[in-house]
Amino acid sequence: MLDSQLVEAARDxxxxxxxxxxxxxxxxxxxxxxxxxxxxxxxxxxxxxxxPVTLSRDLQLDPAYLSRMLKRFRNEGLIETRPDPADGRxxxxxxxxxxxxxxxxxxxxxxxxxxxxFNELAxxxxxxxxxxxxxxxxxxDPASTAPPxxxxxxxxxxxxxxxxxxxxxxxEEYGWDMRFEGLIAEVAGRFLANFDPATEHCWIAERxxxxxxxxxxxxxxxxxxxxxxxxxxxxxxxxxxxxxLVDECVRFSRDKGYRQISLWTNDILHAARGIYVRAGFRLxxxxxxxxxxxxxxxxxxxxxx
Amino acid sequence: MLDSQLVEAARDxxxxxxxxxxxxxxxxxxxxxxxxxxxxxxxxxxxxxxxPVTLSRDLQLDPAYLSRMLKRFRNEGLIETRPDPADGRxxxxxxxxxxxxxxxxxxxxxxxxxxxxFNELAxxxxxxxxxxxxxxxxxxDPASTAPPxxxxxxxxxxxxxxxxxxxxxxxEEYGWDMRFEGLIAEVAGRFLANFDPATEHCWIAERxxxxxxxxxxxxxxxxxxxxxxxxxxxxxxxxxxxxxLVDECVRFSRDKGYRQISLWTNDILHAARGIYVRAGFRLxxxxxxxxxxxxxxxxxxxxxx
DNA sequence: CCTATTTGGTGGACTGAGTCAAATATATAC
DNA sequence: GTATATATTTGACTCAGTCCACCAAATAGG
Numbered sequence: 001m002l003d004s005q006l007v008e009a010a011r012d013x014x015x016x017x018x019x020x021x022x023x024x025x026x027x028x029x030x031x032x033x034x035x036x037x038x039x040x041x042x043x044x045x046x047x048x049x050x051x052p053v054t055l056s057r058d059l060q061l062d063p064a065y066l067s068r069m070l071k072r073f074r075n076e077g078l079i080e081t082r083p084d085p086a087d088g089r090x091x092x093x094x095x096x097x098x099x100x101x102x103x104x105x106x107x108x109x110x111x112x113x114x115x116x117x118f119n120e121l122a123x124x125x126x127x128x129x130x131x132x133x134x135x136x137x138x139x140x141d142p143a144s145t146a147p148p149x150x151x152x153x154x155x156x157x158x159x160x161x162x163x164x165x166x167x168x169x170x171x172e173e174y175g176w177d178m179r180f181e182g183l184i185a186e187v188a189g190r191f192l193a194n195f196d197p198a199t200e201h202c203w204i205a206e207r208x209x210x211x212x213x214x215x216x217x218x219x220x221x222x223x224x225x226x227x228x229x230x231x232x233x234x235x236x237x238x239x240x241x242x243x244x245l246v247d248e249c250v251r252f253s254r255d256k257g258y259r260q261i262s263l264w265t266n267d268i269l270h271a272a273r274g275i276y277v278r279a280g281f282r283l284x285x286x287x288x289x290x291x292x293x294x295x296x297x298x299x300x301x302x303x304x305x
Numbered sequence: 306m307l308d309s310q311l312v313e314a315a316r317d318x319x320x321x322x323x324x325x326x327x328x329x330x331x332x333x334x335x336x337x338x339x340x341x342x343x344x345x346x347x348x349x350x351x352x353x354x355x356x357p358v359t360l361s362r363d364l365q366l367d368p369a370y371l372s373r374m375l376k377r378f379r380n381e382g383l384i385e386t387r388p389d390p391a392d393g394r395x396x397x398x399x400x401x402x403x404x405x406x407x408x409x410x411x412x413x414x415x416x417x418x419x420x421x422x423f424n425e426l427a428x429x430x431x432x433x434x435x436x437x438x439x440x441x442x443x444x445x446d447p448a449s450t451a452p453p454x455x456x457x458x459x460x461x462x463x464x465x466x467x468x469x470x471x472x473x474x475x476x477e478e479y480g481w482d483m484r485f486e487g488l489i490a491e492v493a494g495r496f497l498a499n500f501d502p503a504t505e506h507c508w509i510a511e512r513x514x515x516x517x518x519x520x521x522x523x524x525x526x527x528x529x530x531x532x533x534x535x536x537x538x539x540x541x542x543x544x545x546x547x548x549x550l551v552d553e554c555v556r557f558s559r560d561k562g563y564r565q566i567s568l569w570t571n572d573i574l575h576a577a578r579g580i581y582v583r584a585g586f587r588l589x590x591x592x593x594x595x596x597x598x599x600x601x602x603x604x605x606x607x608x609x610x
Numbered sequence: 611c612c613t614a615t616t617t618g619g620t621g622g623a624c625t626g627a628g629t630c631a632a633a634t635a636t637a638t639a640c
Numbered sequence: 641g642t643a644t645a646t647a648t649t650t651g652a653c654t655c656a657g658t659c660c661a662c663c664a665a666a667t668a669g670g
Contacts, residue, residue: 004416006435007420007423008416009435009439010419010434010435010438011412011416011419013438014326015344015347017322018326018344021319021322021323021326022365023365024319025323034626034627042320052648053647053648059324060328061628062629062630063647063649064628064629064631064650064651065627065628065629066648067650068649071649087636087637087646088636088637089647089648090646090647090648091647091648107316111309111312111316114316114319115312117445118308118311118315120540121444122515122517122538122539122541123469123470123474123538123540124466124469124470124515125444125515126308126311126315128440129315129440129441129444130311130314130318132437133314133437133441134318135433135434136434136438136441137318137321140325140422140434141321144321154483156473156482156483156486157469157470157472157476157486159468159472159483159486159490160467160468160470160472160473160490161465161469163464163469163490163493163494164462164463164468164469165462165465167461167465168461168462171461177461178459178461178500179497179500181465181497182464182494182495182496182497183494183497183498185465185490185494185497186490186494186495186498188490188494189468189491189492189494190487190491192483192484192487192488192490192491193484193488193491194487208310208314209310210311341656341657357618358618361618366657367657368618368620369622369657369658369659369660370658372618372621373620376620389618392665393618393664393666394617394618394664394665394666395618395665396618396619
């Protein structure tokens with residue numbers, strides 16, 4: 001059965017990760033806290049006003065054990081508890097300043113451990129690991145919500161990411177050949193080489209430290225802004241990110257005094273075309289080409305500002 | 306720092322997975338074994354003839370504790386130990402039939418737990434989870450970093466990877482600014498755009514599906530081959546990969562009838578310089594520049610073929 | 611060859627993390 | 641009002657895991 005292999009593999013991973021976490025959790029050996037202490041402190045610190053029941057349910061701890069632990073923390077001045085005004089039986093836990101300091105110190109140690117691990121890895125491995133972790137988590141824990149996407153200016157490495165992610169995506173999805181990667185690498189390279197912050201910009205959409213989308217505006221001269229390299233990673237489609245990115249470009253171009261935005265795309269990229277249409281672009285020319293292997297319909301769209 | 310979000314995300318996953326494993330491990334509650342018992346029994350069962358030292362190292366257990374545990378297992382007829390013929394101090398542990406039965410029963414329970422989880426998921430989710438688990442494992446488990454490095458021609462996405470990994474590395478290590486990324490993106494883009502397989506080549510060093518190094522030869526005209534974009538990821542340094550890549554380029558250039566190879570580098574890249582020197586390159590010119598921010602010593606090296 | 615040091619394994623003694631059962635007080639259901 | 645469920649606490653216990661000291665065999669150094 002196919003399933004049994006998967007189960008076996010998952011079990012194997014669990015054994016491995018049990019060991020791995022065991023090693024990481026040794027970090028607490030130099031502190032006065034046990035792993036469980038740390039988990040509780042962390043939970044109280046990050047959900048102020050949490051009740052012991054919730055705590056014991058979330059962390060799977062014996063209420064008696066937890067009660068004593070909270071008492072200890074109270075005596076050590078790490079937390080405070082107040083009666084729950086809404087329920088005479090319950091109470092709410094808060095960290096004191098001292099508790100917060102301890103909790104942040106634990107966080108720092110924990111981060112340092114992981115950072116040390118990540119530093120031993122190849123440059124793009126941490127991102128892949130985190131992406132994989134997110135995959136697992138999103139499936140095993142449907143309640144977990146993806147962190148919100150943010151849009152920011154480009155940073156070192158981002159331009160390479162744009163080239164790589166788009167090259168891979170279009171090769172896989174449409175069978176384009178490497179000339180496409182060559183084209184975007186050149187476009188991206190020229191953008192950086194002649195970058196004029198006053199009239200040009202690159203936006204990267206990022207979610208939880210992972211890049212998920214990109215777009216850029218370059219100065220085409222003659223009052224025309226060129227919109228280029230719009231792309232949204234397939235893991236982030238359907239969120240309206242493409243529209244947001246395009247809107248951002250339009251707003252930027254208008255602010256900077258361009259009179260028109262133009263862009264070049266290919267008709268098979270339906271999702272992108274929909275975005276352009278809704279943003280008010282109009283198709284001005286179209287020609288068949290074979291620049292990337294398969295026969296394509298190249299299109300030029302413009303928007304007057 | 307750039308990485309802090311990733312670290313945070315990894316820590317978050319670890320917290321989640323600690324809980325998750327905690328729940329799964331409740332499977333042992335109905336058996337006479339603790340989680341640690343089960344881990345040891347599993348390890349002995351799947352590595353017959355394993356020695357207690359190895360066991361205590363692999364599972365991070367106190368040798369005294371383990372010794373007592375093995376004694377208990379021996380008394381209960383679950384395992385047998387024989388003296389190690391190769392080392393009078395050591396011993397080797399084997400499971401008995403009864404032990405094997407117990408160990409398989411534990412495996413069944415464990416599988417059942419995971420199966421139950423998987424059954425609640427959509428049809429393709431288990432596969433994706435397992436794939437993600439493999440990703441994580443292959444990167445975090447040093448033992449599985451074993452696969453040898455291979456060197457191959459470039460494929461879609463590789464050029465973007467070159468740009469990204471080098472931009473990140475040189476920004477972090479030497480503080481170069483984004484103009485550097487622009488330069489290499491342009492170089493890489495032009496390479497692909499005008500790619501002539503008869504006289505040019507790109508090599509990617511890969512290990513276990515991950516890119517770890519690159520180099521390329523372009524036609525500089527006039528019988529001169531240009532060696533460009535040599536880079537080895539920090540996770541793969543010290544393996545002689547740089548040398549191998551350069552040698553490959555030299556051989557290729559000789560085969561293709563070039564009369565000389567030339568390259569441009571910066572003197573602070575000591576490791577690279579060592580490789581060039583050993584390959585027989587000689588320094589022909591040098592000039593200070595500030596192309597990437599900090600003041601650098603650009604150098605041109607050549608090798609007559 | 612003898613001596614010093616390291617490594618594999620074991621027993622004694624302890625501790626404290628975590629469990630189980632019972633008690634108290636408040637809330638909710640009918 | 642009674643009955644039952646929920647939140648928290650206290651008492652009493654146990655056993656998983658640790659620390660230290662020791663023995664026996666192996667290895668290293670002179």
